[in-house]
Amino acid sequence: MLLASNAVAQTYVVRRVVSGPTRGFADLHISKAAMPGEKIRLWFATLTNPDCSSAGTMTTQVLGQPHHGVVDISTEKVYPNFVAPNPRVVCDKQKVDGVQAFYTPAADFHGHDKVVLRNATSEGRVRRVIVDVDVR
Secondary structure, eight states, rough: OOOOOOOOOOOOOOOOOOSSSSSSEEEEEEEEEEEETOEEEEEEEEEOOOTTOOOSSSEEEEEOOOOHHHHEEEEEOOOOOOOTTTTTGGGSOOOOOEEEEEEEEOOOOOOEEEEEEEEETHHHEEEEEEEEEEOO
16 A cells, blocks of 8 residues: 655755955954953954865954953964854864954943954955944
């Protein structure tokens, strides 16, 4: 005896979407929240090959200092945050070469602060990272 099936065939179309601008310059806007006197990570970046090795070099500098706190930039190993279907998602389980920017607001400050960073890679990509921080 054969039973009727309600199975439906599905077809998926996968397209590669170009991310970011076609030229090497881009602005990235970020909003963060912080507590007075408490250090937070504002931003981080990696330049990583699919085998988790370094894909080049990066330089990061502060273009606009905050008015009510300090920024520290460190070059160190970090856990990346790749999203599938990026083949580098396997690298999320280990630390890779990276750069981080931290912000510490003044202990008595409450309000809005702003930090502007610039990150340039050996691949010819330059990003201006604008971070608005709400300190409460």
